[in-house]
Amino acid sequence: MKAIWNDAVIAQSDDTVIVEGNHYFPESSLNRDYVTFSNHHTMCAWKGQASYYSLLVNGEMNTDAAWYYPDPKPEADNIKGRVAFWKGVKIEP
Numbered sequence: 001m002k003a004i005w006n007d008a009v010i011a012q013s014d015d016t017v018i019v020e021g022n023h024y025f026p027e028s029s030l031n032r033d034y035v036t037f038s039n040h041h042t043m044c045a046w047k048g049q050a051s052y053y054s055l056l057v058n059g060e061m062n063t064d065a066a067w068y069y070p071d072p073k074p075e076a077d078n079i080k081g082r083v084a085f086w087k088g089v090k091i092e093p
Contacts, residue, residue: 002092003025003090005055005085006057008058013026017079019079022085022086025082025084025085026081026082036056037053040063040064046076050067053065064087068083
């Protein structure tokens with residue numbers, strides 16, 4: 001699977017975990033050239049607190065377009081160390 005935004009491959013892996021329709025990519029599969037800091041956090045009742053990354057590709061910023069759970073609750077342990085995408089990031093085989 002590939003996560004693509006602004007014609008750039010943000011992440012690519014044959015090992016994704018699907019939760020609630022979202023592909024979670026291994027954090028090691030991220031192309032760090034395009035990933036930048038975000039201070040944003042949200043809370044999920046069963047997964048825990050999510051942290052976010054923004055994407056910067058060809059001078060364009062996609063704020064908070066990736067999220068991950070640094071310390072997920074036990075029932076979401078299968079997504080620890082993984083990142084998912086939204087905000088126009090395409091997930092393709």
